[in-house]
Amino acid sequence: MSDDGPIAEGGAALVCNGLAYSFGETRAVDGLDLSVTAGEVFGLLGPNGAGKTTAIRCITTLLPVPAGMVRVLGHDAARERMAVRRLLGYVPQQLSADAALTGRENVALFARVFDVARRERADRVAQALEAVDLTEAADRMASTYSGGMVRRLELAQALVSAPRLLMLDEPTIGLDPIARTSVWDHINAVRAATGMTVLVTTHYMDEADQYCGRVALMHRGRIRALGTPEALKADLRDRRGDGAKPTLEDVFRDVAGSGLDAQGGEFRDVRRTRRTASRVG
Ligand SMILES: Nc1ncnc2c1ncn2[C@@H]1O[C@H](COP(=O)(O)OP(=O)(O)OP(=O)(O)O)[C@@H](O)[C@H]1O
Structure with a gap:
């Protein structure tokens, strides 16, 4: 922690206050307030x-x-971009592994990029591959990996x-249930070993419920509800008072209301798939 510079305010790993970003007329992020512990x-x-x-x-x-x-x-993040980049790991939605390289070469490339x-590079690459259970497959071309293996490589x-x-960003989209569980198991094992903070987006409500300590619903550029899955569900149950047990998806439908369908959005699995395996194949 000593070489990370400023201590996070109040134990927060991430704080956003009034973050806004527009693409032309589209206000994609519209005053986002968020604090991740x-x-x-x-x-x-x-x-x-x-x-x-x-x-x-x-x-x-x-x-x-x-x-x-x-x-x-x-x-x-605006004034100390390099310091922020050194503290962050990012798995984007888009494919970031190169099919024409081996697993080890892909990770080594990132080790160079991230300085x-x-x-230390060879050891750190080996440790990262070990952490996601890819040691045995490390010297195979990524083009031979399954979708779940590609996601673990990323x-x-x-x-x-x-x-x-x-x-x-949607780390398990398009994966089968076993591969999804495997990705989460590896994330949690690394987190337990290192204490790192994880911010994840997902369309899978069951995953959010199972693996996230707290969740925030973002809708039209802002946070509309935030809390532990249990607290959010209990709150809706109390407000409805009909004895039924709401799911996390019920909570978010309640918060976003008809605006969801108007925007064509769906909280449930939107059936998009990254088609990871075929894209690297
Ligand atoms: N490069 C871009 N140019 C123009 N508009 C964009 C661009 N990227 C995103 N947008 C718009 O900004 C808004 C927010 O998009 P964004 O991709 O951040 O949403 P998201 O919550 O990540 O959605 P998804 O769950 O589909 O990934 C949308 O209206 C989108 O059309």
């Missing part, structure tokens, strides 16, 4: 077009912060720089 798994949920990816891209410094403030472990010290790429805050 160090060490937690935080789920950022919302229908298609809610602004989740745009917010993540601002936090990871891939987009500027034109309005509002973003701080990662006390570092300002892992040359003398996780290793993000982990090789030993991030304090891991950002995952």
Whole structure:
């Protein structure tokens, strides 16, 4: 922790205040307020077009912060971009592994990009591959990997720089249930070993319920509800008072109301798939 610079305010790994970002007339992020506690798994949920990816891209410094403030472990994302980048790991929605390289070469590439010290690189690459159970497959071309293996490889790429805050944009989309569980098991094992903070977006409500300590519903660029899945469900149950047990999806339908369908968004699995395996094949 000593070489990370400023101490995070109030134990927060990430703070966004009034973050806003527009694409032309489209206000993708519209005054986002968020505080993610160090060490937690935080789920950022919302229908298609809610602004989740745009917010993540601002936090990871891939987009500027034109309005509002973003701080990662006390570092300002607008003014200290390199410091923020050194603290972050990012697994984007888009495929980030190269089919024409081996698993080890893919992770080594990220180690170079993220400036892992040359003398440590081989060990750190091996550790990252081990952490996601890809040691045996490490020297095979990524084009031979299954979709779940590719996703774990992308996780290793993000982990090789030993991030304090891991950002995952729909990490399990398009994977079968066993591969989804495997991805989460590996994320949780690394988190338990390192204490890193995880911010994840997902359309899978069951995953958010099971794996996230707290979740926030983002809709039309803003947070509309935030809390533990249990608290959010209990609150809706109390308000409805009909004895039925709401799911997390019920909570978010309640919060976003008819605006969901008007925007064409769905909280349930939207049946999009990254087609990971076929795209690297
Ligand atoms: N490069 C871009 N150019 C123009 N508009 C964009 C661009 N990227 C996103 N948008 C718009 O910004 C809004 C927020 O999009 P964003 O991708 O951040 O949402 P999201 O919550 O991540 O959605 P999804 O769940 O589908 O990934 C949408 O209206 C989208 O059409």
